[in-house]
Amino acid sequence: MVGMRDVAxxxxxxxxxxxxxxxxxxxxxxxxxxxxxxxxxxLDYIPNELARNLYxxxxxxxxxxxxxxxxPFFATLVSALQGRLAKHELQTLLCSTADADTGEAEYVSRLxxxxxxxxIMAAHTxxxxxxxxxxxxxxxxxxxxxxDTIATVRSDHEQGGRxxxxxxxxxxxxxxxxxxxxxxxxxxxxxxxxxxxTVRYFQTLGERLDAAGIRHEYVACGxxxxxxxxxxxxxLLFDRLSESRSGGSAGGSAxxxxxxxxxxxxxxxxxxxxxxxxxxxxxxxxxxxNVPRDVQIxxxxxxxxxxxxxxxxTVVKQNFDAIAERxxxxxxxxxxxxxxxxxxxxxxxxxxxxxxxxxxxDIVPVSxxxxxxxxxxx
Amino acid sequence: MVGMRDVAxxxxxxxxxxxxxxxxxxxxxxxxxxxxxxxxxxLDYIPNELARNLYxxxxxxxxxxxxxxxxPFFATLVSALQGRLAKHELQTLLCSTADADTGEAEYVSRLxxxxxxxxIMAAHTxxxxxxxxxxxxxxxxxxxxxxDTIATVRSDHEQGGRxxxxxxxxxxxxxxxxxxxxxxxxxxxxxxxxxxxTVRYFQTLGERLDAAGIRHEYVACGxxxxxxxxxxxxxLLFDRLSESRSGGSAGGSAxxxxxxxxxxxxxxxxxxxxxxxxxxxxxxxxxxxNVPRDVQIxxxxxxxxxxxxxxxxTVVKQNFDAIAERxxxxxxxxxxxxxxxxxxxxxxxxxxxxxxxxxxxDIVPVSxxxxxxxxxxx
DNA sequence: CTGAAAGCGCTTACAG
DNA sequence: CTGAAAGCGCTTACAG
Numbered sequence: 001m002v003g004m005r006d007v008a009x010x011x012x013x014x015x016x017x018x019x020x021x022x023x024x025x026x027x028x029x030x031x032x033x034x035x036x037x038x039x040x041x042x043l044d045y046i047p048n049e050l051a052r053n054l055y056x057x058x059x060x061x062x063x064x065x066x067x068x069x070x071x072p073f074f075a076t077l078v079s080a081l082q083g084r085l086a087k088h089e090l091q092t093l094l095c096s097t098a099d100a101d102t103g104e105a106e107y108v109s110r111l112x113x114x115x116x117x118x119x120i121m122a123a124h125t126x127x128x129x130x131x132x133x134x135x136x137x138x139x140x141x142x143x144x145x146x147x148d149t150i151a152t153v154r155s156d157h158e159q160g161g162r163x164x165x166x167x168x169x170x171x172x173x174x175x176x177x178x179x180x181x182x183x184x185x186x187x188x189x190x191x192x193x194x195x196x197x198t199v200r201y202f203q204t205l206g207e208r209l210d211a212a213g214i215r216h217e218y219v220a221c222g223x224x225x226x227x228x229x230x231x232x233x234x235x236l237l238f239d240r241l242s243e244s245r246s247g248g249s250a251g252g253s254a255x256x257x258x259x260x261x262x263x264x265x266x267x268x269x270x271x272x273x274x275x276x277x278x279x280x281x282x283x284x285x286x287x288x289x290n291v292p293r294d295v296q297i298x299x300x301x302x303x304x305x306x307x308x309x310x311x312x313x314t315v316v317k318q319n320f321d322a323i324a325e326r327x328x329x330x331x332x333x334x335x336x337x338x339x340x341x342x343x344x345x346x347x348x349x350x351x352x353x354x355x356x357x358x359x360x361x362d363i364v365p366v367s368x369x370x371x372x373x374x375x376x377x378x
Numbered sequence: 379m380v381g382m383r384d385v386a387x388x389x390x391x392x393x394x395x396x397x398x399x400x401x402x403x404x405x406x407x408x409x410x411x412x413x414x415x416x417x418x419x420x421l422d423y424i425p426n427e428l429a430r431n432l433y434x435x436x437x438x439x440x441x442x443x444x445x446x447x448x449x450p451f452f453a454t455l456v457s458a459l460q461g462r463l464a465k466h467e468l469q470t471l472l473c474s475t476a477d478a479d480t481g482e483a484e485y486v487s488r489l490x491x492x493x494x495x496x497x498i499m500a501a502h503t504x505x506x507x508x509x510x511x512x513x514x515x516x517x518x519x520x521x522x523x524x525x526d527t528i529a530t531v532r533s534d535h536e537q538g539g540r541x542x543x544x545x546x547x548x549x550x551x552x553x554x555x556x557x558x559x560x561x562x563x564x565x566x567x568x569x570x571x572x573x574x575x576t577v578r579y580f581q582t583l584g585e586r587l588d589a590a591g592i593r594h595e596y597v598a599c600g601x602x603x604x605x606x607x608x609x610x611x612x613x614l615l616f617d618r619l620s621e622s623r624s625g626g627s628a629g630g631s632a633x634x635x636x637x638x639x640x641x642x643x644x645x646x647x648x649x650x651x652x653x654x655x656x657x658x659x660x661x662x663x664x665x666x667x668n669v670p671r672d673v674q675i676x677x678x679x680x681x682x683x684x685x686x687x688x689x690x691x692t693v694v695k696q697n698f699d700a701i702a703e704r705x706x707x708x709x710x711x712x713x714x715x716x717x718x719x720x721x722x723x724x725x726x727x728x729x730x731x732x733x734x735x736x737x738x739x740d741i742v743p744v745s746x747x748x749x750x751x752x753x754x755x756x
Numbered sequence: 757c758t759g760a761a762a763g764c765g766c767t768t769a770c771a772g
Numbered sequence: 773c774t775g776a777a778a779g780c781g782c783t784t785a786c787a788g
Contacts, residue, residue, distance in 0.1 A: 001435065003765055014775045019767060027773060044512075049491045050437065051765035054428045055780045057379065060492075061471075068457060070682060075453035079446060083478035091488065093439070094472045100461035110469065113427045114438075134422075231685040278686035285663070285688055304448060307609040308656035310663055310688020381781055392759045397783060405757060429781035433764045 002043045011039035022047055053115070061091045062331055063111035063119045068098040068225045072274065072303035077122065077142070080324035088332050090117070097123045098225040108135065118331040121146060124223070138334030140327055143197050151334070153326045153362040154197045160316040161204025163368040164271060164298050167314070169212045171375040173296060174265040176209055176216040177241075178202050179234060179272035179280075183220045201300065201316075205271065215265060221276075230275045238283035241267050267295065274299040278309035281373060285310055297373040312371035319364050326362045380421045389417035400425055431493070439469045440709055441489035441497045446476040446603045450652065450681035455500065455520070458702035466710050468495070475501045476603040486513065496709040499524060502601070516712030518705055521575050529712070531704045531740040532575045538694040539582025541746040542649060542676050545692070547590045549753040551674060552643040554587055554594040555619075556580050557612060557650035557658075561598045579678065579694075583649065593643060599654075608653045616661035619645050645673065652677040656687035659751060663688055675751040690749035697742050704740040 004018045011018070013032055020026045021036040028036075039045070053059045062085055066074040074096075082092040093116060095107040104125055111119055112135060119135070122142035129147025132139050139146065143154040168176060185196045186203075202218065209216045219237055222229040244266065270280040277299030284291045291297055291311060299306065302317030386396045391410055398404045399414040406414075417423070431437045440463055444452040452474075460470040471494060473485040482503055489497055490513060497513070500520035507525025510517050517524065521532040546554060563574045564581075580596065587594045597615055600607035622644065648658040655677030662669045669675055669689060677684065680695030 001765090005765080016767080016776085017774060020774090023767080025767095029773065032774085044514075046490045048432075048493060048765050050428060050432045050493050051780085052767075053780090054426075054432055054765085054782090055767050057780075059428065064472075069447065069453045069460070070457045072450060072453070072682065075447045075450070078472070079448045079474060079477045082447070082472055082474055083480075086473075086478040086480045091492065092472045094442075094456070094460050094470045095464075096457060096460055099457045100464040102461075102464045112424045114469070115426060115428050136422075136424075227682045228685060275682075275686060282686070282688050282690070304450065304605045304653075305683075305686050307606060308653060308660070308683050309686060310660050312660070379781090383781080394760085394783080395758060398758090401783080403783095407757065410758085426781050429764085430783075431764090432766090432781085433783050435764075 001048075002045050003048070004045075006043055007036065007039045007045050010043060011035040057115070058117055058335075059115045060089060061093050061114070061116050063093045063095055063107070063116040065095045065097065065104065065107060065119065065121050065123045067123045067223075068096050069094075070099065071224060071227055072305055073224075073301050074122065076301075076303050076320050077323065080320040081120065081327060084321075084324040084328040085331075088328055090328075090332075098223075112137065117335045120327055120331060138331055140330045140334065142323070142327060145197070148359045151330045151360040151362070152197075153323055153330060153364065155318045155323065155366050156363045157197055157201035157366070158204045160201045160300065160366045160368075161206075162208060163316060163366070165205050165208030165212070167298065167368065167370075167374055168209065168214065168269055168271075168296070171292075171296060173214055173269045175267045176205075176214060176269040176271055177219055177237065177267050178205065178216060179219045179221060179230075179237065179270065179276045181221060181224055183218070227275055230273070231279045234270075234272075234276055234279035234283055237270075238280075238287050242287050269296040269298070271298050272300065274301040274303045274305040274313065274315060277313050277315065277373065278305045281310040281313070291373050292375045296375060299373075302369065306369070306371065309373075311373050314371040314374040315369055316366050317369050318366055322364045326364060330360070330362070379426075380423050381426070382423075384421055385414065385417045385423050388421060389413040435493070436495055436713075437493045438467060439471050439492070439494050441471045441473055441485070441494040443473045443475065443482065443485060443497065443499050443501045445501045445601075446474050447472075448477065449602060449605055450683055451602075451679045452500065454679075454681050454698050455701065458698040459498065459705060462699075462702040462706040463709075466706055468706075468710075476601075490515065495713045498705055498709060516709055518708045518712065520701070520705060523575070526737045529708045529738040529740070530575075531701055531708060531742065533696045533701065533744050534741045535575055535579035535744070536582045538579045538678065538744045538746075539584075540586060541694060541744070542579075543583050543586030543590070545676065545746065545748075545752055546587065546592065546647055546649075546674070549670075549674060551592055551647045553645045554583075554592060554647040554649060555597055555615065555645050556583065556594060557597045557599060557608075557615065557648065557654045559599060559602055561596070605653055608651070609657045612648075612650075612654055612657035612661055615648075616658075616665050620665050647674040647676070649676050650678065652679040652681045652683040652691065652693060655691050655693065655751065656683045659688040659691070669751050670753045674753060677751075680747065684747070684749065687751075689751050692749040692752040693747055694744050695747050696744055700742045704742060708738070708740070 004015055008015045008018045013036060017028060017032055018036050020028050021033050064078060064081060066078060069075050069078060078094065085092050093111065097104050097107065104123060116137060118138035118140070120140050120142060132146045133149050139150050141150055141152045145152055180202055186199050206216055219233065221233040277297050280297045281291055284295055284297070289295050297313065299313045299315035302315050306313045306315050382393055382396045386393045391414060395406060395410055396414050398406050399411050442456060442459060444456060447453045447456060456472065463470050471489065475482045475485065482501060494515060496516035496518070498518050498520060510524045511527050517528050519528055519530045523530055558580055564577050584594055597611065599611040655675050658675045659669055662673055667673050675691065677691040677693035680693050684691045684693050
């Protein structure tokens with residue numbers, strides 16, 4: 001391995017001169033610079049960031065923890081994130097908890113040992129809030145609350161709920177099925193526990209539907225990591241719907257008051273993630289239902305599945321670029337604002353600390369994109 | 379930052395004793411070990427891998443370069459790869475060339491400076507072979523040839539071509555459209571140039587179709603990074619097919635000899651990646667075509683799109699886990715087999731070198747999974 | 757089995 | 773503007 005020493009020898013200058021050239025700091029005479037640069041080129045010198053980082057106490061790397069890249073949502077998120085971090089000269093160290101045997105705690109331990117500058121946490125965690133604060137490095141959470149002092153970035157799921165409710169109400173929907181993650185996610189485990197902001201989408205939607213007198217129910221699937229599990233769940237759902245529907249006119253239009261067995265209107269809208277929506281389109285076709293006439297389908301996320309399902313999906317799109325930008329900005333701020341500053345200036349520092357402790361929450365707007373799986377609104 | 383020194387002081391032992399305990403190397407008395415471990419716990423000591431790595435000349439990190447994670451194929455690949463590498467205690471440093479402004483050369487430069495133990499290259503590159511060998515670190519290529527001395531892992535695309543040809547022949551297909559990347563990928567730019575093994579799928583398929591007297595044509599899309607581009611291309615394709623078909627009976631069964639304008643049988647099979655296949659199902663529906671009766675559709679890759687398209691796709695599945703396993707094994711081998719060994723043992727070493735220089739190519743089998751987009755074979 | 761010493765490759769004050 | 777010196781935190785021979 002050719003080091004600075006070799007360059008210095010070859011160029012006939014001292015070590016620190018080479019360092020100055022490499023770092024473009026301080027003033028070096030043209031002649032010296034030229035000789036050093038030529039020596040570096042001839043020797044194919046590569047500065048060793050390890051050594052530099054050791055001295056600086058920084059690595060320029062951010063650990064990104066997600067459940068799995070196999071789900072298009074996290075793939076899209078990480079894609080946007082990696083690009084954003086790269087803009088800040090930060091590298092992305094990828095950790096997916098469901099793709100490896102390696103558990104979250106082990107990943108965090110590795111990230112700490114490798115002196116990551118920060119951690120972006122986008123996976124589920126059972127750790128209590130104080131675990132995340134005790135790590136001693138900047139942590140920013142995506143779409144979940146990890147504690148009072150940890151910044152969170154998330155989409156405006158409430159807005160998503162309102163947008164979808166509006167669409168469903170205006171299009172005369174009468175019975176909605178929401179398909180989502182395990183019901184346990186809805187438990188409010190009180191302060192300190194992890195909470196899932198995502199459920200607020202369903203909650204808000206549910207409230208709005210209630211207000212409009214639209215019947216709705218919730219069907220729980222397995223964890224987000226199991227894409228095939230969603231496919232199975234949606235398949236079972238349609239088999240069930242199909243049975244109850246067979247009482248009325250099969251495939252009859254929802255407008256034609258095809259009321260089911262016990263006076264319950266047949267399900268005429270399915271709501272869930274992109275994956276759920278894509279599977280729902282497929283199952284609807286398989287059961288001879290017309291989308292959107294018999295059943296409307298609305299996805300959530302805005303991944304590539306929007307264009308790959310049997311019909312262009314109507315979806316609530318999360319703004320991945322904006323989310324990534326906020327996430328990156330938060331982590332960069334935290335990295336540049338060393339937590340361990342010894343309050344050199346009483347008042348000011350205190351104020352700053354309090355501001356940081358206010359557990360900032362960035363809420364990014366979502367938008368409804370109308371595809372071919374919903375009916376036109378009058 | 380609490381370091382070994384602090385631990386040593388607190389435990390009342392010397393620095394090297396702490397080191398021995400941390401590394402579980404050498405023998406330390408029970409009492410010493412106990413005291414050191416307690417001190418580590420009380421101080422929440424985290425070994426600094428940076429310092430350790432600086433000494434060892436290793437980082438335990440592998441750079442993984444892909445075009446984009448937005449394409450399910452690469453997302454699935456990286457997912458599998460990250461899990462495999464983690465098993466080997468290797469971390470994954472993610473670099474996606476299309477998701478960031480950062481170019482491939484810049485990424486490689488960063489990877490070198492950060493002393494990556496190795497690089498897994500799965501993106502397109504315009505660099506000549508000697509660029510990749512000159513990096514001075516182990517490089518393993520996925521699905522492309524980067525030069526004579528760089529190991530490659532890829533799927534058996536020829537087998538894929540044969541499997542699909544067999545399916546198409548047996549099901550009485552008469553006119554196949556293959557949708558793939560830019561035609562330039564087919565150019566054989568001779569030794570030293572990057573080649574795309576993927577095209578061998580289409581080539582093999584084409585040869586087999588020729589042999590069976592089945593008409594086929596190739597439609598080129600944009601680069602793999604542009605998922606929406608595929609959607610558009612498939613859309614245009616179906617519009618075109620629809621026009622030519624309108625001469626015969628619209629939506630007529632291919633069995634019914636609906637011969638097109640110039641005696642050309644109408645297209646009754648679309649072949650391409652998962653993304654292409656998913657889009658094709660959607661377009662077929664939109665154009666009132668019955669899949670698989672009027673047109674068969676066969677995907678390639680085996681990503682989550684298989685279950686998310688309008689019908690369960692018939693696809694050739696690449697074995698992502700096996701690919702990841704081979705990729706990881708190759709890189710681990712290369713890392714453990716330092717390239718710079720000074721041929722201490724003439725003959726043996728020479729033989730070893732030659733073996734390594736033989737540019738190993740691991741070819742991983744693929745498999746055809748029959749879904750609902752192809753006709754049953756007699 | 758334990759302690760002082762040199763070194764991994766670089767950076768930053770600090771005197772010339 | 774340039775050179776010798778100490779140090780980032782750890783590891784590995786090397787004497788005790």
